[in-house]
Amino acid sequence: MFGKKVAVVYFSRLGTTKEIAQAFPLEEGDKIYEIKPVQEYPSSLFKAMAASKVENKTGEFPEIIKDDIDLSKYDNILIGFPIWYATAPRIIFSFLRENDMSEKTLFPFCTSHLAGVEQATADIREFYKKQNVNVKDGKRFKKYSEQTIKELLDF
Numbered sequence: 001m002f003g004k005k006v007a008v009v010y011f012s013r014l015g016t017t018k019e020i021a022q023a024f025p026l027e028e029g030d031k032i033y034e035i036k037p038v039q040e041y042p043s044s045l046f047k048a049m050a051a052s053k054v055e056n057k058t059g060e061f062p063e064i065i066k067d068d069i070d071l072s073k074y075d076n077i078l079i080g081f082p083i084w085y086a087t088a089p090r091i092i093f094s095f096l097r098e099n100d101m102s103e104k105t106l107f108p109f110c111t112s113h114l115a116g117v118e119q120a121t122a123d124i125r126e127f128y129k130k131q132n133v134n135v136k137d138g139k140r141f142k143k144y145s146e147q148t149i150k151e152l153l154d155f
């Protein structure tokens, strides 16, 4: 449906985004990859919010557990994350900084309680303003359902 090979890349602290990512129907040659932080985020909501707030404020790039991920064969990258403070968690920008996305198309999707994906999409576009990365308008879900997957396939 995307025409080319797809890599589904996601970060999820509590599993909501993960459930969607894992339900995405991969075709032969597609790949799924979880972004895992070196320093795990606290399970306590308030502590996680405090950690995220500090990261946003300092604009840091939290360290990702090193893996042998090679995205060179993938032209289409579905990138999933929870909304944290109205945008993508900083670790998503760590991933985007470490992996060359030029000439690729990014399909952002997120889960959130309420917030839309627009700010995250805008921030990812801003991050790549000097590179040739096609960032599609993102999609936002509350949680997994069959409809979620239909919407992702209809990106």
Ligand SMILES: Cc1cc2nc3c(=O)[nH]c(=O)nc-3n(C[C@H](O)[C@H](O)[C@H](O)COP(=O)(O)O)c2cc1C
Pocket: 011, 012, 013, 014, 015, 016, 017, 018, 045, 048, 049, 050, 052, 081, 082, 083, 084, 085, 086, 087, 111, 112, 113, 114, 115, 116, 142
């Ligand atoms: C640090 C933090 C900040 C959050 N900020 C927002 C927010 O600004 N707007 C919103 O609707 N939900 C917010 N949420 C809720 C998450 O986006 C939501 O629970 C998401 O589905 C969690 O995904 P996960 O289970 O994959 O980690 C926040 C959650 C955390 C932990």
